[in-house]
Amino acid sequence: MPRWGMAADLDRCNGCGACVVACHAENNISTVGPEEAARGRAKHWLRVERYWEGDFPDVRVTFRPVLCQHCDNAPCEPVCPTYASHHTEEGLNAQVYNRCIGTRYCANACPYNARFFDFFNPSWDKPLHLQLNPDVSLRMVGVVEKCTFCVQRINGAQVQAKAEGRGVRDGEIQPACAQSCPSRALVFGDLDDPESQASRLSRSPRGSHLLEDTGSRPKVAYLARQA
Amino acid sequence: MDRRSFIKLTAVTGTSAALASCGVPENQLIRFVPDEDIVPGVAVWKPGVCPLCAAGCGLTVRVMDADADVARNGQLGVVRIAAAKKLEGAPNHPVNRGGLCARGQAAIQVTYHPDRITQPLKRAGERGDGRYEAISWDDALADVVSRLDGLEEAGNQRALAFLSRGGASHRAVLIEQFLARFGAPPPAVYELFGDEVLRRANATSFGREQLPTIDLANAMFVLSFGADFLGTWNSPVAQAAAYGVMRQGRPGIRGGFVQVESRMSQTGASADEWVPARPGTEGVLALGLAHVIMAAALRPASAAGRAGALVDGWSDGLRSYTPEQVEKITGVAAARVVRLARQFAEMRPSVAVVAGPPLAHTNGLFTAVAVNALNALVGSIEQPGGVFFTPQVDLAAALKMSGRAAGAPAPPFRLQREGADDPHIGDAQVLLVDGANPVFTAPRVWGVDQALAKVPYIVSFGSFLDEMAVLADLILPDHSFLEAWREAVPESGATVAVASVAPPVMRPLYQTRSTPDVLLEVGRRLRRPLNLPWQTFDQMLAAAFAALPSASPDADAWTDAQAKGAWSGPVPPGLGRAASLPAPPAARPIAFEEPRFDGDAGQFPFHFLPYPSSAFLDGSLAHLPWLQEMPDPLTSAMWSSWVEINPAAAERLGIGQGDVLEIASAHGSIRAAAVLTPGIAPDMVAMPVGQGHRTFTRYASGRGANPVEALAPMTEPATGALAWAATRVRVSRVGPPDGRLVLFAGGMREHVEEHR
Numbered sequence: 001m002p003r004w005g006m007a008a009d010l011d012r013c014n015g016c017g018a019c020v021v022a023c024h025a026e027n028n029i030s031t032v033g034p035e036e037a038a039r040g041r042a043k044h045w046l047r048v049e050r051y052w053e054g055d056f057p058d059v060r061v062t063f064r065p066v067l068c069q070h071c072d073n074a075p076c077e078p079v080c081p082t083y084a085s086h087h088t089e090e091g092l093n094a095q096v097y098n099r100c101i102g103t104r105y106c107a108n109a110c111p112y113n114a115r116f117f118d119f120f121n122p123s124w125d126k127p128l129h130l131q132l133n134p135d136v137s138l139r140m141v142g143v144v145e146k147c148t149f150c151v152q153r154i155n156g157a158q159v160q161a162k163a164e165g166r167g168v169r170d171g172e173i174q175p176a177c178a179q180s181c182p183s184r185a186l187v188f189g190d191l192d193d194p195e196s197q198a199s200r201l202s203r204s205p206r207g208s209h210l211l212e213d214t215g216s217r218p219k220v221a222y223l224a225r226q227a
Numbered sequence: 228m229d230r231r232s233f234i235k236l237t238a239v240t241g242t243s244a245a246l247a248s249c250g251v252p253e254n255q256l257i258r259f260v261p262d263e264d265i266v267p268g269v270a271v272w273k274p275g276v277c278p279l280c281a282a283g284c285g286l287t288v289r290v291m292d293a294d295a296d297v298a299r300n301g302q303l304g305v306v307r308i309a310a311a312k313k314l315e316g317a318p319n320h321p322v323n324r325g326g327l328c329a330r331g332q333a334a335i336q337v338t339y340h341p342d343r344i345t346q347p348l349k350r351a352g353e354r355g356d357g358r359y360e361a362i363s364w365d366d367a368l369a370d371v372v373s374r375l376d377g378l379e380e381a382g383n384q385r386a387l388a389f390l391s392r393g394g395a396s397h398r399a400v401l402i403e404q405f406l407a408r409f410g411a412p413p414p415a416v417y418e419l420f421g422d423e424v425l426r427r428a429n430a431t432s433f434g435r436e437q438l439p440t441i442d443l444a445n446a447m448f449v450l451s452f453g454a455d456f457l458g459t460w461n462s463p464v465a466q467a468a469a470y471g472v473m474r475q476g477r478p479g480i481r482g483g484f485v486q487v488e489s490r491m492s493q494t495g496a497s498a499d500e501w502v503p504a505r506p507g508t509e510g511v512l513a514l515g516l517a518h519v520i521m522a523a524a525l526r527p528a529s530a531a532g533r534a535g536a537l538v539d540g541w542s543d544g545l546r547s548y549t550p551e552q553v554e555k556i557t558g559v560a561a562a563r564v565v566r567l568a569r570q571f572a573e574m575r576p577s578v579a580v581v582a583g584p585p586l587a588h589t590n591g592l593f594t595a596v597a598v599n600a601l602n603a604l605v606g607s608i609e610q611p612g613g614v615f616f617t618p619q620v621d622l623a624a625a626l627k628m629s630g631r632a633a634g635a636p637a638p639p640f641r642l643q644r645e646g647a648d649d650p651h652i653g654d655a656q657v658l659l660v661d662g663a664n665p666v667f668t669a670p671r672v673w674g675v676d677q678a679l680a681k682v683p684y685i686v687s688f689g690s691f692l693d694e695m696a697v698l699a700d701l702i703l704p705d706h707s708f709l710e711a712w713r714e715a716v717p718e719s720g721a722t723v724a725v726a727s728v729a730p731p732v733m734r735p736l737y738q739t740r741s742t743p744d745v746l747l748e749v750g751r752r753l754r755r756p757l758n759l760p761w762q763t764f765d766q767m768l769a770a771a772f773a774a775l776p777s778a779s780p781d782a783d784a785w786t787d788a789q790a791k792g793a794w795s796g797p798v799p800p801g802l803g804r805a806a807s808l809p810a811p812p813a814a815r816p817i818a819f820e821e822p823r824f825d826g827d828a829g830q831f832p833f834h835f836l837p838y839p840s841s842a843f844l845d846g847s848l849a850h851l852p853w854l855q856e857m858p859d860p861l862t863s864a865m866w867s868s869w870v871e872i873n874p875a876a877a878e879r880l881g882i883g884q885g886d887v888l889e890i891a892s893a894h895g896s897i898r899a900a901a902v903l904t905p906g907i908a909p910d911m912v913a914m915p916v917g918q919g920h921r922t923f924t925r926y927a928s929g930r931g932a933n934p935v936e937a938l939a940p941m942t943e944p945a946t947g948a949l950a951w952a953a954t955r956v957r958v959s960r961v962g963p964p965d966g967r968l969v970l971f972a973g974g975m976r977e978h979v980e981e982h983r
Contacts, residue, residue, distance in 0.1 A: 011481070012471040014457040014497040015860035017841060021332035021853050025313055031856040034866035034930070038969045042856055042865060047971065050496070050861060052905060056873055057503045059905045061496035063860065125341035125925070127736065128852075130293045130310045134268065179315055182326035182464040183457075183471030226474075226481055227499045 002168070003091040004149055005191035005219035006178070007201035008065055011226055012185035015048050015063035019177035019186065023067075026150060026176030028136045030122035043116040045147040046177050062225055065186065067177070068093055068114040068147035069210060069218030076106035076115060085144075091191075091219060092149055100143035107144050111211045112218075115146045149188065150175035170196040191219060265309045267292045274317060274729040274792025276715050277331045278708035279848060281394045282462040283715030283725070284331060285320030285792045288732045289313040297736060298345070311335055311709045311732050316464065320727070321795045322720035323464040329842070331464070333853040338707040338736070340850060342924040343690050345737035348702040354680065357697050357922060364740060367703055372752045374657050374684050375409065379755060384410030388640040388655035388682075392418055392662045395716045397771055398743055400622045401764070402661070405746050408757040412637035415652060419668035419845045419916065419935065422461075423948040424586040428595030431817075432534035433608060435616040440719040441580055443469035444476065445612035448574035449484045450516075450567070451494065452509045452598055454582035458493035458860070459839040461582065462720030470497075483574060485567065487512060487559075488584060490836050490871065490913040491906030493860045502567075503908050506834050506952060507822025508557040509585035510594030512564065513601045514538065514819070515553030518545040519568035526572060526604050534603035537596055539818035556819075572605055576612025584836055587952035588822040591943040596817050618724040618797070619804040622716065625774040626767065643673045643940060643947075653678030660687045661705075661742060666694035667920060668845050670938040670949065672894045688742040691850055693923045704739040706731075711741040712765045725795045726775070728768060728788050743767070774802060825939030826893050826955030833876075835892060835956040836913040837934035843917025849927035859915070861906070863972035868899040868918040868931030872958065873909040877901060885964030890914070892956045894939050897932040900968035901960075912958055931967075 023029065023046045032041050046067040053060045074093045076085045084099035085106045095106075095115075107115035121141045124132070132138070135152035139145045150173075157173045170189055178186035189198030201207070202221035209218045265271075268291070275286035293310035296303065314335050316327035337343075347367040352358030362370075378384055389406055391399070393416030402414055422438055430436035438461050443449060456466040473482035486498035487509055495501050504512050517535075521528050521544045528535060528542055535541040540548075550561035571577050581598035585591070607613030623629075640652045642665055652658070652675070669675045679685065679698050687699035696702055705711070709732040717725045743764035750757035761767040772785040778796050779787040788794040824834070839845055842854040849855065855866050862869060870888050882888065886901045890912060899914060907913055918931025941953035 009471075009475055011474045014467060014470065015493055016457060016463070016467060017329040017857050017860055018327060018332060020857050021329040022327070024853050024856075025332050025335065031852045034855075034969055037856060037865050037971070038966055042858075042971055044858065044971065047858060047863075048860060049972065050863075054905065056875070056905045056907070056909065057501070059491060059501055061491070061861070061906070063496065127295060128336060128339045128341060130295055130339050131312060131335055132293075133312055134291060176313075179325070180327045180332055182316075182323070182328060182467035183474075184326070184468065184476075185471065223475075227483070 001089055001192070002190035003192040003219070004070065004154065005091070005189070005198055005202060005221070006149070007187045007198050007207070007221045007223060009185045009187075009201065009223040010062060010064060011206075011223060012183040013063050013065060014183060015050060016182065017048055018180045018182055019046050019065055020044055020048060022176040022180035023147070025131070026133060026136070027148070028122070028132050028138055030124065032120070036119065041119050043145065045114070045116070045145070064222065065177070066112060066114065066210070067220065069112055069216065069220045070149060072217035072219060073215060075109040075111060075214065075216055079105040079109045081105070090154075092151060093146070094148065094151070095144060095146055097137060097139050097143045097145065102142040102144065104144060111214050111216060115144050117144050118142060265292045265307070270312070273732045274790070275314065275709060275732055276713040276727045276729045276792065277314075277327070277334055278337070278713060279330050279334050280844060281718065282322060282464065282720055283717035283727045284323035284327060284464055285317030285727050286327070286331070286729070287315045287317050287792070288709065289315070290732060295736060298738060309733055311338060317792050319791065320793050321723060321725050322462060322717050324468050326464045326468055328464050329857055330844070330848055330854065333848070333851045334708070336851045336853060337690070338709045340691070340924065342692070342850070343707070343737065344692065344702055344704040345739070347704065347738070350700045354698050357692055359702065364738070367701060368745070368749060368752065370701060371686055371749055375749070376754045378656055379753070383656060385412060385637055385650070386654070386656035387411035388652060388658045389414040390652070390658060390660045390663045390665070391416060393421070395619065395622065395718060397622055397714050397716070397768055400626065400628065401743050401746060401767060404628055404759060405750055405757060408750070408759065412650065413639045415640040415642065417642055417663050417665045417669065419949065419951065420459075420839045421948060422582065423946040424591040424943050425582055425595050427946050428592055428599055429616075431537060432596055432599035432603065433616070437616055437619065438719045439580075440615040440617050440722060441466060441469070441578060442612050442615060442722070443482070443578075444472040446473055446482050446576055446578050447480070447612065448570055448577035449473070449482060450571055450577065450579045451484070451486045451498075452513065452579065452581040452594070453488040453492075453585040454580040455492040455494045455839070456580060456582070457497060458841050459844055462717065465720035483570065489834070489908040489911055490584070490838070491861070492583070492838065493841055496861060496906070502559055502563070504557040504559050506584065506911065507588040507590060509581070510590065510597035511548065511553055511556045511819055512559055513579065513594070513597040514545050514548040515550060515557070515564045516568040516571055517601050517604050518548040519550060519565050520572045520604060521545065523569075526606075530606060531600050531603035534596075535600045537817050538600050539816035541600065571601070575605070576607060576610060577605055578602065578607045578613045584838070584952045586943075587950050589941060589943060589950050589953055590820045590822045591948070591950065592945045593817050593819055615722050617717065617719050617721055619718070620716065620724050620726060620775070620798055621802050621804040622771060624802050625771045642669055642675055651678060653681045655682050656684065658682045658685045660685065660689070660695055660699065662688075664693050664695040664847065666698065667933065668935055670894070670940055671936045672940050688745070690739070691924055694921055697922050703742070703745055704737070705742040706735050706739045709733055710735040710739070712768060714768060721795065723795050724798045725793055726772070726788070727793045728772065729792050730765070730789055775799065822953065823941065824953050824955050825941050828955065831892065831955035831957050832910065833956050833958055834908075834911040834952070835890065835934070835937065835954045836911060836952050837916045837938065838913055840915035840917040846917040846920065846933070849917050849920055850924040852926050855926055858971035861904070862902050863970045864902065865969045865971055866930065867967060867969050868914065869902045869968055870899045870958075871902050871904050871907050871913040873907050873911070874903045874905060876909045877903050880958060880960060882960050885968050886960050887962040887965055887967070889959050889961045890934070890937060890956050891959070892937040892939060892954050894954075895937040897934060897937050898961065899932045900964065902968070912956065
């Protein structure tokens with residue numbers, strides 16, 4: 001049984017935002033428009049944060065792509081009264097939209113601001129809807145949505161591998177963000193496979209996890225910028 | 228009832244309903260006739276070419292079934308089509324190697340944009356008011372043909388102008404052939420953030436009039452002068468891929484990276500060391516490094532060859548560029564100059580890159596030539612870890628097209644009134660526009676819109692009603708890039724020659740036509756036909772690719788390229804574009820000249836830097852909602868315009884985060900919200916270009932402000948390129964935050980140090 005995780009190399013990441021748009025394109029995330037965005041209702045399952053240090057002229061910035069950390073000890077899960085937010089056998093923090101009743105306890109409990117509430121039904125000015133990915137369900141008003149590690153791609157690759165009578169190869173599954181990343185900063189894979197690239201990178205001496213002291217045991221490892 | 232008979236029954240019911248309601252039943256039946264062989268729910272992947280910038284990245288497009296409202300034979304209906312669903316970078320494309328930038332990801336929204344122009348339109352109101360009526364393709368083309376015939380009858384073929392965005396492509400060859408055979412001047416090319424200065428400098432220094440390919444992947448030390456090579460400049464995906472390797476792709480080796488610029492770009496934010504130099508003095512810093520390297524005898528002056536000999540005082544070791552002198556001019560401490568010089572000379576292979584704001588000054592050519600000389604001095608030209616020039620296929624030669632007849636070609640139309648004899652765009656009788664929008668991207672003082680008002684007949688091939696298209700008398704909308712044959716001939720991004728090509732990915736959604744096909748048809752229908760040797764654009768592409776050697780033993784080059792989405796390989800003899808230009812005439816050596824700025828420093832105390840935005844480049848992508856809602860990398864702003872200002876300067880002027888500012892130059896003023904950021908010099912304000920469209924679809928119209936409107940008509944004298952960083956402005960606070968600035972990170976404390 002795999003345990004999916006990711007390594008994000010901050011020495012490669014340069015904040016370009018390709019992952020952010022790729023995620024929108026893959027996961028049918030609707031845009032909310034300027035008025036709702038100003039109310040803090042924009043949905044970005046993946047965002048690029050930036051950390052400024054110093055004053056002019058000695059300024060330094062570090063970018064950090066932040067998505068659901070798919071915690072092994074996820075604060076979002078036990079607070080859900082309907083088990084909409086739950087842990088899969090493969091270690092994903094999954095969200096069953098049909099169970100969600102919109103309490104938003106999970107979004108409040110998440111230390112990473114990785115969960116987004118749908119204040120409206122999604123809408124696409126026709127024919128933008130033709131782009132929608134049929135593999136990903138739309139989220140209606142009143143539920144919380146979040147990064148799935150592109151579970152539709154994971155399932156697709158597993159079905160394909162099974163049909164071919166083999167296991168899933170390392171690197172075969174790429175979430176949309178990792179596939180688009182020009183500098184190859186994001187690497188997805190099975191953390192329980194010590195040989196997988198994601199697993200090897202996660203053990204790097206440059207590696208750390210975000211807000212580890214909350215005890216959430218996140219599965220996204222960040223490899224620090226050097227120098 | 229089983230499933231089969233149920234479907235039969237509904238089909239029959241639907242048919243009879245249609246028969247009852249309409250006299251042309253076959254048009255109502257299209258929903259039952261799928262467009263093509265597509266299995267519901269099964270994805271197929273097809274090659275594509277990203278159209279959004281000149282990098283020419285290869286795509287793989289995920290195609291699945293979808294129910295679309297379409298117009299066929301003038302009738303509306305619903306049909307199951309094979310629709311593009313997702314764009315990915317093509318894994319084996321020699322430029323982007325599987326990656327794709329944020330803009331490329333959003334390109335699919337061009338095809339499905341709700342405000343696309345769906346059929347030919349003829350102006351029905353005053354120019355600019357946006358009222359159009361439908362017209363058939365037959366009538367539209369007849370209209371164009373009669374106008375062109377009229378020019379020919381009057382012997383006035385030189386009054387046909389064509390405005391495009393330039394760059395090498397088969398499409399450009401077709402346009403050039405069309406114009407040459409008609410007897411018109413070559414196309415007028417305008418690109419706000421064009422790289423004419425750098426191309427000219429590379430021609431001068433190295434005999435290569437093209438953008439460089441930087442071998443970052445093998446470099447140990449990268450010194451960039453203002454080049455936003457990870458964000459918006461040149462071939463960003465190829466450069467970011469190589470950057471990733473430079474940093475962490477070689478076990479135990481990590482390349483260093485220093486960025487010189489006075490406003491921190493997205494690329495500068497990733498640098499190990501950020502060096503703000505005074506605007507327009509970056510070339511002095513480059514020569515300062517060269518001086519130190521030569522003075523310490525790390526490299527001899529002669530190592531730079533021709534690139535060095537061009538620079539005034541080079542053979543004497545650049546005696547007037549001592550670190551102390553450089554500090555006085557650039558503001559970079561002398562000790563730092565010495566240290567950077569040593570790093571550059573000793574951390575081999577090292578490479579210097581220059582682009583963007585440093586070249587957008589009146590002395591831009593000097594700056595580029597100075598950086599070229601520095602590269603040549605340490606031996607970084609055409610060496611691993613250095614600067615390469617992608618071999619270029621001579622497309623006209625591959626197509627066996629001759630160039631223009633001997634004699635000086637007619638000069639192209641110009642947008643600004645400079646150069647006494649060159650025709651001005653306002654003198655054209657007929658203007659065809661493909662892709663360019665100078666009404667938005669040229670400084671207001673050039674008066675492009677007034678000039679265009681004098682042109683009797685304007686035809687646009689645009690897909691959207693932007694500031695340029697809305698002035699057109701006739702709009703002949705092009706297919707989207709997914710609906711037509713697309714190609715690109717990247718100028719850089721690979722060390723071998725590349726030509727990207729892809730067949731249509733899906734059938735056209737609307738009554739649009741591929742612009743190259745329209746040009747070919749117009750050429751045939753003229754009273755004096757142009758005799759272009761191809762019936763359609765894909766015939767032209769087939770002819771061009773047939774001249775190339777196949778990269779695969781099993782297929783010819785054309786078949787192979789279509790399947791892979793690109794051809795790449797060594798350029799066959801006779802088809803290379805002149806590898807080396809003759810050495811330029813022995814003009815006087817190039818020396819530092821003080822950059823000139825428009826506006827008195829007392830009255831206009833700030834340098835003004837408009838820069839290509841990460842989302843919209845020069846504004847041509849502001850109509851895509853995903854890019855509008857993508858948080859800007861450095862500010863997290865969405866759907867907004869903003870002005871970046873140093874916190875110390877803001878404090879002096881009583882400006883707080885989000886306050887509304889007025890930025891005024893001697894030529895215009897704009898308003899936008901303040902963003903306080905430490906990554907900018909205290910005597911500079913910067914603003915992203917892209918917003919401020921008067922008309923450009925529902926998502927961009929009337930949103931934000933366009934900094935280009937305030938620019939002065941300063942140019943780099945050798946190329947005539949707009950010096951877009953040479954305007955000075957004054958800044959005043961006109962009001963408190965009013966909600967016009969939308970930040971994604973607004974509620975999150977991201978700053979390590981709070982600036983209040």
